[in-house]
Amino acid sequence: MKIVGNIIAGIIMVLAIQGCKTDNTKHEAITEQVSAAKELVIKGQVSVPLPEAYEKVILEENSMVITAEKYTVVYRWIEQQEIEFIGSNKSPYDFFESVFNNPTSDEEKRFLEGLQYEVKRANSLNSLNFYYFDNGRGRQIYILSEALSFVVEVTYRGEAYHHYIDSVIKHSKLSYSE
Helix, strand or coil: CHHHHHHHHHHHHHHHHHHHCCCCCCCCCCCCCEEEEEEEEECCCEEEEEECCCCEEEECCCEEEEECCCEEEEEEEECHHHHHHCCCCCCHHHHHHHHHHCCCCHHHHHHHHCCCCCCEEEEEECCEEEEEEECCCEEEEEEECCCCCCEEEEEEEECCHHHHHHHHHHHCEECCCC
16 A cells, blocks of 8 residues: 555656646747846745746745746745655655655655756755756756755746756855844
8 A cells, every 4th residue: 555655646746846847838039137136035045046027926835936928937845744745754855865866765766767857966055955957948956955944946947048047056045034
């Protein structure tokens, strides 16, 4: 019975990841610049840069979607309950560190198997670890820190995705608001 539960949890996790993926069919040249001055502070603890211009912001319980004509960015925070739901008792930080470095549990291995592209690690800045990969017409990045009780997932779909994700790596920081 536990095997069936693990398989169901794996399928649900893959569907959740797929649900965060968006597609933008317009592909014109983009001159979008990213500024470190505009920022999104997630849960009052981690700051990531926002794109310069956007048309709509959609806020949900554990995610935020920013859309513009030429791109979509999904910011999602993954908390302990979601990690437990997929069958792991590790913290979000420990789960994703293990997934990207040395997956040992079935849940970690299934998560990594669901990725179709090579995961790269950026140099850690400001006590943050960054793992990113291409995901079709965009790029996805995970931001981890031992200081956080959650992991941030940023998915950018559209043109010039590498510029935005590079900016996330360069300008993101721990940001404790009072």
